[in-house]
Amino acid sequence: MSQDQTDTAQSFDDLIIIIAQNKDRSAFIQLFEQVSPRLKAYAMRCGASATDAEEVVQEALLTVWRKAHTFNPKTASAITWLYTIVRNKRIDLVRKERPDLITSDDLWPETYTDNEHLENEVESDLNVNIVRTLLHGLPETQRQIVYKVYFEGKPHSEIANELDLPLGTIKSRLRLAMKKLDTLAKEQMTWLIIILLTNF
Amino acid sequence: MANYHPSDELLMQFSAGQMPNALGIMVACHLETCHHCNRRIKVYEQLGGEIMQDTAPVEVGSNVLSELLLKLDKPETEESSAQKPYASVDPRIPRPLSRFVPSYFDQLEWSGMSRSIKEFELPISDTQYSAKLYKISAGKELPVHTHKGNEFTLVMDGSFSDKAGDYHQGDFILADTQTVHQPKAADNADCICFAVLDAPLKMTGFFGRMLNPFLS
Ligand SMILES: [Zn+2]
Numbered sequence: 001m002s003q004d005q006t007d008t009a010q011s012f013d014d015l016i017i018i019i020a021q022n023k024d025r026s027a028f029i030q031l032f033e034q035v036s037p038r039l040k041a042y043a044m045r046c047g048a049s050a051t052d053a054e055e056v057v058q059e060a061l062l063t064v065w066r067k068a069h070t071f072n073p074k075t076a077s078a079i080t081w082l083y084t085i086v087r088n089k090r091i092d093l094v095r096k097e098r099p100d101l102i103t104s105d106d107l108w109p110e111t112y113t114d115n116e117h118l119e120n121e122v123e124s125d126l127n128v129n130i131v132r133t134l135l136h137g138l139p140e141t142q143r144q145i146v147y148k149v150y151f152e153g154k155p156h157s158e159i160a161n162e163l164d165l166p167l168g169t170i171k172s173r174l175r176l177a178m179k180k181l182d183t184l185a186k187e188q189m190t191w192l193i194i195i196l197l198t199n200f
Numbered sequence: 201m202a203n204y205h206p207s208d209e210l211l212m213q214f215s216a217g218q219m220p221n222a223l224g225i226m227v228a229c230h231l232e233t234c235h236h237c238n239r240r241i242k243v244y245e246q247l248g249g250e251i252m253q254d255t256a257p258v259e260v261g262s263n264v265l266s267e268l269l270l271k272l273d274k275p276e277t278e279e280s281s282a283q284k285p286y287a288s289v290d291p292r293i294p295r296p297l298s299r300f301v302p303s304y305f306d307q308l309e310w311s312g313m314s315r316s317i318k319e320f321e322l323p324i325s326d327t328q329y330s331a332k333l334y335k336i337s338a339g340k341e342l343p344v345h346t347h348k349g350n351e352f353t354l355v356m357d358g359s360f361s362d363k364a365g366d367y368h369q370g371d372f373i374l375a376d377t378q379t380v381h382q383p384k385a386a387d388n389a390d391c392i393c394f395a396v397l398d399a400p401l402k403m404t405g406f407f408g409r410m411l412n413p414f415l416s
Contacts (some may be wrong), residue, residue, distance in 0.1 A: 025269070025272070028272075029265065029269075032265055032268070033265075036260045036264065036265075037257030037258055037259060037260055038252055038253065038255055038257050039252070040257075040258045040260050041252075041255040041256060041257050041258040042252045042255055044258060045255060046217075050258075053258075054260060054261055054264050057260060057264060058264060058267065058268050058271070061268055062268065062271055062272070065272055066276060075242075076242070076245070076246075077246065077249060079249035079250070079252065079253050080245050080246045080248070080249035081249075082249070082252075083245060083248045083249035083252050084245055084248075086252070087216075087217040087248065088217070090217065091217050101221065102221055102224065102225060102324060104217075106224075106225060106228065106296050106299060107214075107224050107225070107227075107228045107296065108228070109228075109232075109295050109296060131243060131246040131247055131250055132250050135247060135250050135251070135254075146212075146247070146251070147251060149212055149213060149216055149218065150216040150218070150247075150248055150251050151251075152218075153213065153216060153217075153218025153219070174209065175209075178208045178209060178212065
């Protein structure tokens with residue numbers, strides 16, 4: 001993990017907090033410049049056209065502006081918070097033409113995020129670093145499948161066809177990747193912290 | 201606190217925003233009361249953030265920022281108010297499902313051929329999954345059956361059991377083609393479940409077909 005990455009993550013946090021406190025437009029513009037190309041890339045990898053992806057970016061950043069006060073660096077990193085916003089906006093864009101479909105608000109009612117009192121600062125910081133370390137530590141074959149789950153949401157049979165691999169291989173690779181990631185969700189996995197510390 | 205949870209794979213799909221409609225609603229209902237799964241969701245959301253961070257950036261048109269800046273001071277439109285949950289909702293209905301259930305459980309127009317099991321069609325079915333509520337009368341047992349596909353069940357009220365376990369409010373249960381079971385509601389109360397199926401049930405018992413509430 002490079003020092004740069006750490007600095008960038010830090011400055012996202014700061015910018016969002018400044019926006020929350022002062023409705024500061026220059027901080028907002030700075031944040032926009034830094035994050036919008038990645039938000040757009042994410043929406044496009046999920047299947048949005050360039051135009052739709054830009055609409056998603058606008059909607060997401062409008063929410064950042066309005067909801068900056070709900071950002072709590074103790075419970076989520078800035079990039080995670082931004083991810084959940086853009087993820088929800090992408091879902092809602094698809095649903096705009098179809099009022100019968102569920103919305104992101106059905107799936108993630110705001111009430112949940114209000115009572116995130118369970119996590120403490122130290123733990124959440126560690127998690128972010130561990131997730132990053134583990135994601136980058138996954139073998140390429142496993143990581144490829146995790147990316148497909150996030151960007152394409154495809155059934156395993158379709159992933160198998162695309163990669164020209166047996167379905168069983170896809171399932172076992174995903175299971176291996178998940179097993180590694182799952183260990184994160186369990187606390188007291190001190191060996192993970194040791195791995196993390198030895199990486200510094 | 202629930203004892204049966206969605207698989208990690210489902211939680212990852214949910215965090216990825218790749219689980220629309222009925223199954224997504226069901227996972228959201230489970231999450232409403234399950235701290236255990238909420239913690240996992242947080243990890244998978246962090247993973248989503250890292251994955252987004254890793255994506256090669258795509259240049260954004262210069263008009264996007266200027267348009268956005270014009271919107272900043274406009275008052276927020278109350279679009280979401282059009283989707284307020286039903287006014288009188290049964291407190292036993294989890295919040296993510298409440299918008300789709302028009303009244304208290306007792307006042308729903310349950311339908312079904314048998315007195316032991318009734319169903320109520322939910323308006324969130326899609327091409328992949330169909331969604332319904334079903335109610336097993338207190339102390340009643342369903343015919344032995346297996347499944348052509350996956351059947352996800354979330355217990356909302358009462359409890360039921362089969363050979364594999366006892367299921368209570370908030371439990372998230374998956375039965376698949378390997379499962380042959382005979383669910384029985386507890387004696388003291390009707391059991392009301394939210395079910396999402398990806399294929400019609402196939403009863404194995406003699407009267408199975410007649411009693412099968414899931415065949416359309
Ligand atoms: Zn759970």
